[in-house]
Amino acid sequence: MTRKPVLISFSICPFVQRSVITLLEKKVDFKLTYIDLNNPPEWFVKISPLGKVPVLKVDDVALFESAVINEYLDEVNPPTLHPVDSLLRAQNRAWIEFGSDMIMNHYNMMIARDSDAFTNSKNRLVHQVEQLEQILGEGPYFNGEGFSLVDAAFAPLFMRIDLLDERFPLNLYQINSRVARWSGELIALDSVRNSVTPDFAEVYSRFVTSLDSYYSTKIKATSV
Numbered sequence: 001m002t003r004k005p006v007l008i009s010f011s012i013c014p015f016v017q018r019s020v021i022t023l024l025e026k027k028v029d030f031k032l033t034y035i036d037l038n039n040p041p042e043w044f045v046k047i048s049p050l051g052k053v054p055v056l057k058v059d060d061v062a063l064f065e066s067a068v069i070n071e072y073l074d075e076v077n078p079p080t081l082h083p084v085d086s087l088l089r090a091q092n093r094a095w096i097e098f099g100s101d102m103i104m105n106h107y108n109m110m111i112a113r114d115s116d117a118f119t120n121s122k123n124r125l126v127h128q129v130e131q132l133e134q135i136l137g138e139g140p141y142f143n144g145e146g147f148s149l150v151d152a153a154f155a156p157l158f159m160r161i162d163l164l165d166e167r168f169p170l171n172l173y174q175i176n177s178r179v180a181r182w183s184g185e186l187i188a189l190d191s192v193r194n195s196v197t198p199d200f201a202e203v204y205s206r207f208v209t210s211l212d213s214y215y216s217t218k219i220k221a222t223s224v
């Protein structure tokens with residue numbers, strides 16, 4: 001019998017959060033183990049080929065890459081959160097990759113040392129938001145009525161954008177846009193709200209403020 005899956009986590013990692021959301025949506029009984037990525041334990045280094053979280057331990061197997069972990073979770077815990085049609089499913093996988101790129105652009109924007117690097121990442125992000133705006137339908141979710149793995153993939157990004165906007169708004173999307181509406185739907189879900197620790201807003205905000213970056217100087221300037 002397969003034992004309870006164990007998800008190896010770092011508290012503010014958006015990629016881990018994607019898998020937590022999927023596990024919660026599917027009501028899977030799982031265990032979360034937190035590690036310090038700045039000082040990873042020996043056992044983690046041994047099982048994580050890229051040294052990254054998330055890793056999902058299923059019995060003696062260590063799965064890595066959030067999109068792959070979510071595909072696995074989806075397959076073994078029906079009903080599926082993917083479209084049944086092969087072409088739609090492939091398209092959904094492509095947009096999950098797109099979401100990963102957005103998460104990295106958002107992160108690069110946060111850590112950018114100067115105004116040029118910051119603006120460069122921000123422009124890329126704004127362009128990606130515009131691309132999303134073009135392909136989104138009436139909602140409430142990416143594929144319409146049903147929550148899918150694309151929603152799980154984007155929710156962590158929207159949660160971070162939303163939290164940071166409270167400190168120093170970047171206006172990445174218009175209030176009445178489809179992206180804004182989609183973001184609002186996802187952030188309000190129990191599976192998304194419960195996918196982070198209760199102190200997440202504080203911990204994430206502290207992390208961003210502690211960065212030696214262009215954006216953190218903006219945040220600090222508004223806090224005084």
Ligand SMILES: N[C@@H](CCC(=O)N[C@@H](CS)C(=O)NCC(=O)O)C(=O)O
Pocket residue numbers: 010012013014015016037050051052053054064065066067100
């Ligand atoms: N493509 C990976 C990205 C995972 C990732 O970048 N995780 C970060 C934390 S959010 C990490 O473990 N970084 C440690 C490192 O790069 O050494 C996924 O989707 O799982």
